[in-house]
Amino acid sequence: MSALYLLVLASIAVAAFFLFAFIWSVRSNQFEDQQGSAMRMLHDNETPQTDNRKF
Amino acid sequence: MQSMPEISTGKNTVIVRKSIDTGAHKLCYHCGAECGNANITIGDKLFCCDGCKLVYEILDKNGMCNYYELQSHPGLSQIKPLRSDKYAYLDNEQIAEKLYKFTDGNNTIVTLYIPGVHCSSCMWLLEHMGKLNPAITESRLNFTKKEVTIHFRKQEMSLRQIVELLATIGYEPYISLDESDKKEKSSFDKKRIYKLGVAGFCFGNIMLMSFPEYLSSGNDIEHQYASLFRVLNLALSLPVFFYSASEFFTNAWAGLKQKTLNIDAPIALALLITFLRSLYEIGTGTGAGFLDSMSGIVFFMLAGRIVQDRTFQSISFHRDYKAYFPIAVNVVTPAGVVSRHLQDLEEKDVVELHNDEIVPADAVVVDGRAKIDYSFVTGESEPVTVEVGKTVYAGGRQTGEKLTVQLVKPVAGSYLTSLWNHNAFAKNKVEQNRKDSIIHLLSKYFTIVLLGLVTLTAIYWAFVDASVIMPAITAMLIIACPCALLLAVTFTHGNLLRLLSNNGLYLRDAFVIEQLGYINHIVFDKTGTLTEDASDYSMRGDAFSEREKDLVYTAALSSNHPYSKALVAFLGKRERVQLGEWKEFTGKGVKAISGDDYIYIGSSRFADNAGNTDTDHAACYIRVNDKLSAFYITPKFRQSLPGIMPQLGENYKLSLLSGDNDRQKPALERLFGSGGNLLFRQQPVDKLNYIAGLQEKGDKVVMIGDGLNDSGALQQSNVGITLASDVNNFTPSCDAILDAKRFAWLPGLLKLARSSRYIINFTFVISIVYNIIGLSISMQGLMSPLIAAILMPSSTITIVLITTGLSSLMARRYKLHLDAPVTKT
Numbered sequence: 006m007s008a009l010y011l012l013v014l015a016s017i018a019v020a021a022f023f024l025f026a027f028i029w030s031v032r033s034n035q036f037e038d039q040q041g042s043a044m045r046m047l048h049d050n051e052t053p054q055t056d057n058r059k060f
Numbered sequence: 061m062q063s064m065p066e067i068s069t070g071k072n073t074v075i076v077r078k079s080i081d082t083g084a085h086k087l088c089y090h091c092g093a094e095c096g097n098a099n100i101t102i103g104d105k106l107f108c109c110d111g112c113k114l115v116y117e118i119l120d121k122n123g124m125c126n127y128y129e130l131q132s133h134p135g136l137s138q139i140k141p142l143r144s145d146k147y148a149y150l151d152n153e154q155i156a157e158k159l160y161k162f163t164d165g166n167n168t169i170v171t172l173y174i175p176g177v178h179c180s181s182c183m184w185l186l187e188h189m190g191k192l193n194p195a196i197t198e199s200r201l202n203f204t205k206k207e208v209t210i211h212f213r214k215q216e217m218s219l220r221q222i223v224e225l226l227a228t229i230g231y232e233p234y235i236s237l238d239e240s241d242k243k244e245k246s247s248f249d250k251k252r253i254y255k256l257g258v259a260g261f262c263f264g265n266i267m268l269m270s271f272p273e274y275l276s277s278g279n280d281i282e283h284q285y286a287s288l289f290r291v292l293n294l295a296l297s298l299p300v301f302f303y304s305a306s307e308f309f310t311n312a313w314a315g316l317k318q319k320t321l322n323i324d325a326p327i328a329l330a331l332l333i334t335f336l337r338s339l340y341e342i343g344t345g346t347g348a349g350f351l352d353s354m355s356g357i358v359f360f361m362l363a364g365r366i367v368q369d370r371t372f373q374s375i376s377f378h379r380d381y382k383a384y385f386p387i388a389v390n391v392v393t394p395a396g397v398v399s400r401h402l403q404d405l406e407e408k409d410v411v412e413l414h415n416d417e418i419v420p421a422d423a424v425v426v427d428g429r430a431k432i433d434y435s436f437v438t439g440e441s442e443p444v445t446v447e448v449g450k451t452v453y454a455g456g457r458q459t460g461e462k463l464t465v466q467l468v469k470p471v472a473g474s475y476l477t478s479l480w481n482h483n484a485f486a487k488n489k490v491e492q493n494r495k496d497s498i499i500h501l502l503s504k505y506f507t508i509v510l511l512g513l514v515t516l517t518a519i520y521w522a523f524v525d526a527s528v529i530m531p532a533i534t535a536m537l538i539i540a541c542p543c544a545l546l547l548a549v550t551f552t553h554g555n556l557l558r559l560l561s562n563n564g565l566y567l568r569d570a571f572v573i574e575q576l577g578y579i580n581h582i583v584f585d586k587t588g589t590l591t592e593d594a595s596d597y598s599m600r601g602d603a604f605s606e607r608e609k610d611l612v613y614t615a616a617l618s619s620n621h622p623y624s625k626a627l628v629a630f631l632g633k634r635e636r637v638q639l640g641e642w643k644e645f646t647g648k649g650v651k652a653i654s655g656d657d658y659i660y661i662g663s664s665r666f667a668d669n670a671g672n673t674d675t676d677h678a679a680c681y682i683r684v685n686d687k688l689s690a691f692y693i694t695p696k697f698r699q700s701l702p703g704i705m706p707q708l709g710e711n712y713k714l715s716l717l718s719g720d721n722d723r724q725k726p727a728l729e730r731l732f733g734s735g736g737n738l739l740f741r742q743q744p745v746d747k748l749n750y751i752a753g754l755q756e757k758g759d760k761v762v763m764i765g766d767g768l769n770d771s772g773a774l775q776q777s778n779v780g781i782t783l784a785s786d787v788n789n790f791t792p793s794c795d796a797i798l799d800a801k802r803f804a805w806l807p808g809l810l811k812l813a814r815s816s817r818y819i820i821n822f823t824f825v826i827s828i829v830y831n832i833i834g835l836s837i838s839m840q841g842l843m844s845p846l847i848a849a850i851l852m853p854s855s856t857i858t859i860v861l862i863t864t865g866l867s868s869l870m871a872r873r874y875k876l877h878l879d880a881p882v883t884k885t
Contacts, residue, residue, distance in 0.1 A: 009285065013292070017265060024261040031253050041203030044180040045187075048126075 088112050089128070091230075115229050122191045127181050146414075147227075149388030149399035150220035159219065159235065161209075167197075168214045172233035174226065177206045186231060193217055193225065208233075236383050249369065252307075256362045259304035262296045263355040267849075269293055270352045274846045290342045290349070297351040301335050305358045323503040323546055326510065327361070330541035337534045348845050350538055353852045357543045360856050364547050367554030368570045377568040380793055381455065381477050381768055384436075389413070389420050392464065405471055413463045419456045422474040423465035424449060430463050432456035435587055436767040437476055438719040438744075455768055476768060479744050484752070484776045489795065493571035498820065499549045506542050513540075517839045528841040535838035539848060544827030544855050552819050552863040556812065559867060563876045564802030565781075565809050572795045575779045576813035578760045582708060583751060583773065585765035586718035586728070589783050591695035597630035599682075601689030608657075608684045610635045615652035615659045619644055623680045624661065626693055649680065659684050694724065697731070700804030705731045707807040713759065715739070717747045719769050748772030762810075768792055808874035815870040822866065823859050830855040 030036065089105040090112035100107040102120075107113040119127055150156050162169040177186070182201075186208050189199040195217035199210045208231075210222060226233055269289040305328075312328035315321060331354060338349025376383075382402075391400045392410040402420055405411075410426060413419065419432065430446035437455035446452050452465060454474035471477060494500075514533050521529045553570035560567060567573065584590055604612065613634040616624040621644075641653040649662015660667040660683040667681035668688055678690035708714060714736040716728060722740040732738060739750065747763075751773050754761050763770065763777035766784065771792040774780030782794040783803065791797055798806070834851050837843050868878055 010288075013269070013288070016268070017292075020261055020265055024257055027257045028254055031250055031257070036253075038202040038204045041183060041201060044183055044203065047180065048184050 090116050118192060118229065119185075124185070124188060124191055127185050145390070145399075147220045147223050148390075149401075150223060151218065152388065152399055152401070155388060155401060156219045163214065166213050166215045167211065168219075169209060169211050170219060170222070171207050171209045172223070172226070172235070173205075173207050174201075174231045174233050175206060176231050177201065177203065177208075182231065185229065189225070192229075193221075196222070235387060249366075252362060252366055252369075255304040255307075256359065256366060258299050259355060259359040259362055262300045262304075263352070263359045266293050266296050266352045266355050269296075270348065270845070270849065273348045274849060286348075287345070293348070293351045294339070294342050297335070297338070297355055300355040300358050301331065304355075304362065305331055308358075308361075320500075321504050321507050323499050323542065326503060326507045326542050327357075327546065330537055330543075331358070333534050333537040337538070350845055350848050352845070353538070353848045356852055356856070357541060360860075361543055361546055361550075364550030364554065368550040368557070370554065370557060375566050375797060376791070377794060377797070380480055380771070384418070384455070384768060384792075385420055385471070386418055389417070402471055405467060407467055407470060409467045411465055411467060413458045413465065415458065415460060415462075417458055419452050419454050419458065419465065421454045421467045421471045421477075422469040423452055423454075423467045425452060426464045426466050428463035429461055430458065430465075431460045433459050436769070438767075438769050476744065479748075479772050482745065482748060482772060484748055484772060489775070490569065490571075493569070493575055497549075497571055497574055498817070499546065502545055502824070503542055506545065510537070510540050513835065513839075521841070531843070532839060532841040535841070535843035535848075536835055539834035539838050539843060539851065540831050544830060544859055545824060547856060547859050548820055548823035548827060548863055551860050552816055552823070552867060555864045555867045556816050559812065559871045559876065559878065560809060562879060563805055563809060563871075564799030566797045566799075568795050572779055573813050573816050575760075575795070576762065576810060577815075577817045579712065579762045579779060579810065579814075581713040581715065581754055581759040581761045583715040583717055583754075583761055583763045583777065585747075585763075585767065585770050585773075586716060586724075587695065587720055588766040589764055590697055590701060590716075590728075590731075592698055595626065595693045596696045597626055598692045598694070599630070599689050600678075600692065601682075602687035604682075604684060604687060604689065607637075608687065610637050611652070611654055611657055611659050611684060612661065612682055614639055614654075615642065615650055616661055618642060619650050619661075621650075623691070623693070624650065626679070627661065627682075627691060630691070657685055697727070698800075698803055701731055704804055704807050706733065708810075709733050709735060711807075711810075713737075715750070715754075717742045717750060717770075717773065719743070719747075719767075744769045744772050748776045751776040764798070764806075766791075805876060808876050811874050812867075812870055812876060815867070819863055819866045819870070823862055826862065827855060827859060830858075 035042075087106070088108035090107060100113050102113065102116065105116065107116065119125055150159075157163075159172075160168055160170055174186070177183070183203055186201045187199055189210065190196045195213045197211045197213065199208055201208045208226075212222060223233055223235070269292055272285065272289060308324045308328045308331060311322060311324035315325055334350050334354040338351045338354070341347035341349045385402060388399045388401050389405070390397050390412040391405070392412060397412060400409075405420060411420065411423065425446055425448050427448065430450075430452055431443045432446055432452050433443045434453070434456045436457070437453065443459055444456075451468070453476060454469075454471070455476045469475075514536055517536060518529050518533050521532055550570075553573055556573050557567055557570055560573075609631055613628060613631045614636045616627040616631075617636070619625075637654055639652050639654045642650070643652075644650050645662070645666065648666040649660060651662075652659040660681075662680055664678070664681050667683045679693040680691050682689045682691055705714070709732070714732050716732060716736065716738045718738075718740045719742055720740065722738075725738060725740065728738055729736070739746075742750070747770060751761050751763060755776075755778070761777045762779045762781060763773045764781045764783060765774055766782055770780075770782075774782065774792060774794045779796060780794040781796045781798050782791040783798050783800050784791050785800040798809075802809075830851060834843075834848075837847060871878055
């Protein structure tokens with residue numbers, strides 16, 4: 006029955022991972038423009054590369 | 061326009077007509093407009109104008125014809141000819157600086173709002189701007205906000221060149237330095253999303269770990285696990301209580317400090333009691349507490365608020381005249397013409413205005429022919445001619461040639477702009493609507509009734525069994541949380557907001573729905589609201605024969621004057637006749653001779669040398685030999701108007717406030733019926749005062765207008781609705797924006813908004829039933845975590861289902877769309 010300890014910890018860890026994934030996706034503006042992203046992926050050429058190093 | 065020689069013989073006439081007929085099927089390769097007779101081609105590709113051809117050439121040169129693969133005729137937005145110095149003010153570093161997001165002297169980032177963005181081709185083109193000019197290192201479009209962020213090297217390409225390039229390819233940005241314009245576009249409330257995420261995470265895990273507790277009768281699970289789960293639950297509930305729920309506590313506290321009980325007060329109380337009792341139970345090992353219910357409530361309430369507070373990112377509701385006025389104007393100084401920021405203008409400055417530019421402040425005409433279009437400012441539908449030495453008013457739009465004026469008032473002190481000093485603009489409608497909301501009234505009674513019941517229960521148990529007092533009253537406070545009421549309101553509002561926007565009515569916030577439900581008086585503006593941009597034409601006077609009509613048609617066809625064009629449109633396609641002589645007299649009219657027939661089209665003095673025309677409001681007069689007829693251009697009423705006015709008249713009082721003259725009064729009287737109150741020649745302040753007068757009589761007024769002259773009335777009314785043919789165009793400050801194409805649905809939209817009250821009341825009844833069940837259990841001291849865990853989600857889910865279901869049902873009943881209209885991309 007002590008396996009339960011491990012399982013509980015594992016389940017919380019997995020859930021916590023998804024929570025952080027969610028927060029990260031909101032923080033990196035992935036929900037800012039839902040229509041645009043859907044269209045952009047259908048364009049043939051690759052989209053202009055984001056080059057943040059310049060600035 | 062066809063030039064004269066091509067229609068000089070009968071044979072040619074046939075050829076020309078043929079090309080018109082087939083021309084109807086020839087569409088511009090770039091924008092899809094009909095090409096007509098235009099003969100602009102590259103290879104086998106046809107273009108309607110040089111602008112479209114230019115864009116094609118730019119794209120072709122840079123190997124960007126992929127643009128046309130994605131969409132046929134993507135350049136749908138009308139390309140307007142660009143005046144060369146229109147954006148000269150962007151060379152002024154001080155103005156440009158305000159638009160930069162970042163600059164290090166060379167590498168610069170700027171974000172521009174582009175209303176014309178509408179399809180994936182637009183996105184493709186705007187994101188490949190770097191191919192058009194290598195100085196642009198990156199461009200990225202936010203499609204939802206219609207904003208493009210451009211990274212460029214300033215030393216190689218100026219901001220002005222960027223903007224001009226955008227305008228050339230058909231995506232002219234809308235540039236405004238008005239702060240209020242920008243603030244609203246800020247993204248949704250990210251903090252609340254984080255709170256929701258944390259609450260959801262904790263809620264799910266607490267539920268999971270509470271299951272053994274629900275399913276066992278207490279003995280089955282080993283003691284060590286039970287306490288482990290309880291401690292873990294407590295640990296998981298901490299972020300919910302201290303982080304996710306923090307806004308309920310701060311709002312409740314802010315309300316209490318102002319000595320009001322807002323909806324957050326009973327919620328905060330319930331959360332606090334739940335948390336403390338759970339803490340006590342877990343600490344003493346007497347029970348598992350109600351942490352699952354608590355985190356669930358927080359999660360659903362946050363979700364409801366997010367649904368309710370959704371905003372329309374590309375629409376602005378708070379624009380005042382500053383957003384309509386230009387950023388800078390051309391001022392004539394001894395050193396030459398310079399571009400000067402609007403706020404730096406002073407009295408006595410001499411300003412040059414080109415076609416389509418707006419008079420920045422009240423001024424006197426110094427030079428040029430002023431033909432000012434005041435339709436947006438006063439509601440007058442026809443341009444006014446102003447002579448040299450006379451005053452032109454701020455907000456008017458010059459049409460035609462270049463005009464020089466000298467300012468006589470500062471910008472903020474002008475006749476129109478002084479409207480904003482009226483105290484109607486001092487009140488905060490957003491706050492007022494929030495305070496008037498039904499939810500605050502109910503929460504007050506709810507709290508009082510609940511506290512009364514708690515006291516009674518405590519007194520009862522004090523006599524019967526004192527040990528039950530604490531469990532009973534805490535359970536009451538936990539279970540009777542007004543979250544069901546709050547959820548009923550937030551989800552009803554959220555769904556209605558969505559339904560209304562799918563049908564073309566965009567509200568500033570959810571509280572406008574409630575206000576719309578109380579409306580009993582509708583006030584309309586005329587120009588632009590009841591009338592369309594198009595006009596109705598009519599002719600009165602001597603009847604012309606078919607041949608005479610052909611003569612008039614041919615004579616008018618060669619003139620570029622708007623009245624001639626209107627006349628051609630009125631007569632329809634006719635035979636062209638050979639003209640012996642044709643001459644246009646500026647400011648007077650057109651004279652043509654064909655054989656023995658003389659044709660005059662123009663002002664009354666020009667066309668009618670006998671001088672017996674009356675001075676009515678005819679646009680122009682037409683004389684063929686000795687037959688005389690007057691030609692009228694009247695603004696056209698919206699087609700749907702005769703259908704919807706009687707419907708509205710049944711349920712609402714109707715008024716009309718027009719800044720225009722009363723020429724259309726008889727037609728309007730028919731539309732408004734006997735009950736309507738029609739007022740003409742109304743100044744902006746008159747409109748505001750009329751609304752205020754109605755409100756004093758107890759009416760709840762909705763004002764439907766479109767121009768700056770309605771701004772005061774829109775602000776004063778309970779709900780101000782602006783009608784816009786394009787929701788991204790300039791609209792004066794208002795509570796709601798209605799897509800002009802959806803005007804016919806207005807009665808249904810108002811009914812739907814009104815139905816929100818019934819839906820909320822109905823769900824209140826259901827939530828009260830749940831509350832009675834829960835309270836009767838807890839008053840007896842029998843409340844257990846399991847019962848709470850069943851009651852809470854089931855009441856929440858019923859309420860969410862009922863509110864969304866009922867509001868969608870109502871929308872269907874009023875023949876409105878349930879889903880967003882499919883836009884042609």
